[in-house]
Amino acid sequence: MKQKRISRKAIPYLFILPWIIGFLVFTIGPLIFSLVMSFFDWPLAADPKFVGFGNYIEMFTSDKQFSKSLIISLKYAAIFVPLNMIIALFLAMLITQPVRGVKIFRTIFYIPTVISGVAVSILWGWILNGDYGVLNYLLSLLGIEGPKWLVDPAWAILAVIIASAFGVGSMMLIFYTDIKNIPIDVYEAATIDGANPARQFFSITLPIITPTILFNLITSIISSFQQVTLVMLLTGGGPLKSTYFYGLYTYNNAFKHHKLGYASANAWVMFLIILVLTALVFKSSSAWVFYESEAGGVAKKGKKSKRGGKR
Amino acid sequence: MKMSKISKTIIYILLGIMALYFLSPFVYMLFTAFKTEAEAVAYPPKLFPAKWLWQNFADAWNAQPFGTFLWNSLLVTVGTTLGQVISCSLVAYGFARFNFKGKNVLFMVLLSTMMIPWDVTMIPQYMEFKMFGWINTLKPLIIPAWFGSAYYIFLMRQFLMGIPKDFEEAARIDGANAFQIYWKIFMPILKPSLILVGVLNMISVWNDYLGPLIFLQDRSKYTLALGLAAFKGVHETQIIPMLCITIIMIIPPIIIFIIAQKYIVEGTSGSIK
Incomplete structure (x- = not known):
C-alpha cells in the first residue's frame, strides 16, 4: 500500500521528465558551461587556458569590432523594433475592419513569415540588387535614382531592415487576435458619444492592447539582437562591416575564428544586455501598460476575465 | 457597426497596397524563374518571360x-x-x-x-x-x-x-x-x-x-x-x-x-x- 502511494506521487514527475532531462542536458548544462568557457582562452583544436576576466577586458579595451558591432545591433533594434510594431499594428487594424474578404488579406500578410530566412535573403538580395534590381527600376520610374543598397555602407543596414520587415506578419497576428477580442459594444457606445475613428483608436484600442504591445516589444528586442541568418546571407556583414551585427560577430568568433572562449564571453554580454533592456522595459511598463484588473474593468470584463488570473 | 462606402473604399485601397508589397516579390520571382538568364538581368526588366522555360526547374x-x-x-x-x-x-x-x-x-x-x-x-x-x-x-x-x-x-x-x-x-x-x-x-x-x-x-x-x-x-x-x-x-x-x-x-x-x-x-x- 505504501509503495503504491509513493508511485502515485511520482506520476506527475514522470510526465514532466522529458523536459527535465532536456533542461539539464540541452539548456542549463550548456548555459553554465558557457559561463565557465567565457573565462578561458579556448581554441577549437588545442587545450583551454584559464584567463580570468581576460576575454571581457579584451572586449571592452582592445577589440574595436566589439563596440562597433554592438552599436550596429543597437541601431538596428532602435529603428527596426518601433517600425515593425507600427506596421504590425497598422496591418492588424486593417484586417480587423468589418469588410468582406478581409481574411484573404490576413493570409497574404502572414505568408512571408512562414518562409525561410535563406529564401527571404535570396529574394531581397535579388530585388535590391543595384544593377538590375527591380526596386531601383521602380524608383527610376518615379524619377528617383535608387542607391546601391547592398554595396553602399550607408544603405546596407536599411536594406536589412526592409528585408526583415517582410516578416511583420507574426506580430500582426498577435495584435490582431487581441484587437478582435475587444467587445464591439465599447465602440458602439463611443460612436454614440460622437468619438471619431481616430479618437476611438487612441482612447479605446490603444490602451486596451498595451499589455500586448509590451509583449511584442520585449520579444522583438530579443529577436533583433539575435538576428544572424538574414545578415549572414544578405550582406555577409558588409559592405565594410557596416552590417556586421552583434550576433554575426559572436557566431564568427566561435565558428570562423575558433575562439570559443571569447565568443562565449561575447554571448554572455549579449545575454546581460538583453536582460537589462527587458528589465528596463518592464520597469517602464507600470507607467504605460494598463491591465483591466487595475483599470476597474472598463472594457473587457467577462469576455477576457481569464487574462488576469493567468498572468 | 455600419460603414460608409467611402471608408470601405479607403480600407480596400490600403489593403490592396499592402498586399502588393507582400505579394509582388513572390509573383515577380515566379515569373522570372521561367526566364533566360539574360532576360532576368535585362534592363528595363519585363514582367513576363518571352518563353516559359519549365526546364529551368x-x-x-x-x-x-x-x-x-x-x-x-x-x-x-x-x-x-x-x-x-x-x-x-x-x-x-x-x-x-x-x-x-x-x-x-x-x-x-x-x-x-x-x-x-x-x-x-x-x-x-x-x-x-x-x-x-x-x-x-x-x-x-x-x-x-x-x-x-x-x-x-x-x-x-x-x-x-x-x-x-x-x-x-x-x-x-x-x-x-x-x-x-x-x-x-x-x-x-x-x-x-x-x-x-x-x-x-x-x-x-x-x-x-x-x-x-x-x-x-x-x-x-x-x-x-x-x-x-x-x-x-x-x-x-x-x-x-x-x-x-x-x-x-x-x-x-x-x-x-x-x-x-x-x-x-x-x-x-x-x-x-
Missing part, C-alpha cells in the same frame, strides 16, 4: 544533389515534429492536470528558459554533440526535440488548463491509470493544440539555417535550407537556378500554413491570454 534541381537535401529536410522535419508533439504533450499534461511539489517553481523555470538566447548555449551544445559523436549527423537537429521545447509546452498547457476538472474523474472511476487517461482521453481533445505545435515546428525546422550550418559538414548531410544557401555561395551570378530552388523550397510551408491557418490564428489568441 529541372536544371536547377539537378545542378546539385537537391534530392538528398530534400530527403534530409524531410527526415529532420518529421523526426522533430513527432518528438515535439509527444514530449510536449506529456510535459504540458503533467503541468496542467496534476498538483505536485515544486510545480510552480519548475514552471517559472520553464518560462524563463525562453529568455535565453541561443547564442549563449550554441557553443557548449556544439562541444557536447561533438563529444557524443553527433557532429555531421542529423542527430543534433532531431534528438533535442524529443525533450520538449518551452514555448510549445506553454501553448499546450494553456490549452489543457481550459478543460474542466471532472474530465478525468469519470475515467479514474473506470479504473484507468494516469497514462491511459492522458493517451485515450486527452490526446483526442488536444488535437487542435497538437496540430498547432506540429505545424509551427514543421515550418521552423524546415526553414532552419543556423542549426544545420553549425552541426553538418558533408554535403550529403545538408538540408534544403543549407543546400540552397551553399548554392547561393557558389552560383552567385546565376539568378535563375537560385530562384527556382527558392520557389520549390517555400511552397511546402505555404501550403501547410494555408491548410492549418485556423489553428495558428486560434493558438496565437490562446497564447497571449
Whole structure:
C-alpha cells in the first residue's frame, strides 16, 4: 500500500521528465558551461587556458569590432523594433475592419513569415540588387535614382531592415487576435458619444492592447539582437562591416575564428544586455501598460476575465 | 457597426497596397524563374518571360544533389515534429492536470528558459554533440526535440488548463491509470493544440539555417535550407537556378500554413491570454 502511494506521487514527475532531462542536458548544462568557457582562452583544436576576466577586458579595451558591432545591433533594434510594431499594428487594424474578404488579406500578410530566412535573403538580395534590381527600376520610374543598397555602407543596414520587415506578419497576428477580442459594444457606445475613428483608436484600442504591445516589444528586442541568418546571407556583414551585427560577430568568433572562449564571453554580454533592456522595459511598463484588473474593468470584463488570473 | 462606402473604399485601397508589397516579390520571382538568364538581368526588366522555360526547374534541381537535401529536410522535419508533439504533450499534461511539489517553481523555470538566447548555449551544445559523436549527423537537429521545447509546452498547457476538472474523474472511476487517461482521453481533445505545435515546428525546422550550418559538414548531410544557401555561395551570378530552388523550397510551408491557418490564428489568441 505504501509503495503504491509513493508511485502515485511520482506520476506527475514522470510526465514532466522529458523536459527535465532536456533542461539539464540541452539548456542549463550548456548555459553554465558557457559561463565557465567565457573565462578561458579556448581554441577549437588545442587545450583551454584559464584567463580570468581576460576575454571581457579584451572586449571592452582592445577589440574595436566589439563596440562597433554592438552599436550596429543597437541601431538596428532602435529603428527596426518601433517600425515593425507600427506596421504590425497598422496591418492588424486593417484586417480587423468589418469588410468582406478581409481574411484573404490576413493570409497574404502572414505568408512571408512562414518562409525561410535563406529564401527571404535570396529574394531581397535579388530585388535590391543595384544593377538590375527591380526596386531601383521602380524608383527610376518615379524619377528617383535608387542607391546601391547592398554595396553602399550607408544603405546596407536599411536594406536589412526592409528585408526583415517582410516578416511583420507574426506580430500582426498577435495584435490582431487581441484587437478582435475587444467587445464591439465599447465602440458602439463611443460612436454614440460622437468619438471619431481616430479618437476611438487612441482612447479605446490603444490602451486596451498595451499589455500586448509590451509583449511584442520585449520579444522583438530579443529577436533583433539575435538576428544572424538574414545578415549572414544578405550582406555577409558588409559592405565594410557596416552590417556586421552583434550576433554575426559572436557566431564568427566561435565558428570562423575558433575562439570559443571569447565568443562565449561575447554571448554572455549579449545575454546581460538583453536582460537589462527587458528589465528596463518592464520597469517602464507600470507607467504605460494598463491591465483591466487595475483599470476597474472598463472594457473587457467577462469576455477576457481569464487574462488576469493567468498572468 | 455600419460603414460608409467611402471608408470601405479607403480600407480596400490600403489593403490592396499592402498586399502588393507582400505579394509582388513572390509573383515577380515566379515569373522570372521561367526566364533566360539574360532576360532576368535585362534592363528595363519585363514582367513576363518571352518563353516559359519549365526546364529551368529541372536544371536547377539537378545542378546539385537537391534530392538528398530534400530527403534530409524531410527526415529532420518529421523526426522533430513527432518528438515535439509527444514530449510536449506529456510535459504540458503533467503541468496542467496534476498538483505536485515544486510545480510552480519548475514552471517559472520553464518560462524563463525562453529568455535565453541561443547564442549563449550554441557553443557548449556544439562541444557536447561533438563529444557524443553527433557532429555531421542529423542527430543534433532531431534528438533535442524529443525533450520538449518551452514555448510549445506553454501553448499546450494553456490549452489543457481550459478543460474542466471532472474530465478525468469519470475515467479514474473506470479504473484507468494516469497514462491511459492522458493517451485515450486527452490526446483526442488536444488535437487542435497538437496540430498547432506540429505545424509551427514543421515550418521552423524546415526553414532552419543556423542549426544545420553549425552541426553538418558533408554535403550529403545538408538540408534544403543549407543546400540552397551553399548554392547561393557558389552560383552567385546565376539568378535563375537560385530562384527556382527558392520557389520549390517555400511552397511546402505555404501550403501547410494555408491548410492549418485556423489553428495558428486560434493558438496565437490562446497564447497571449
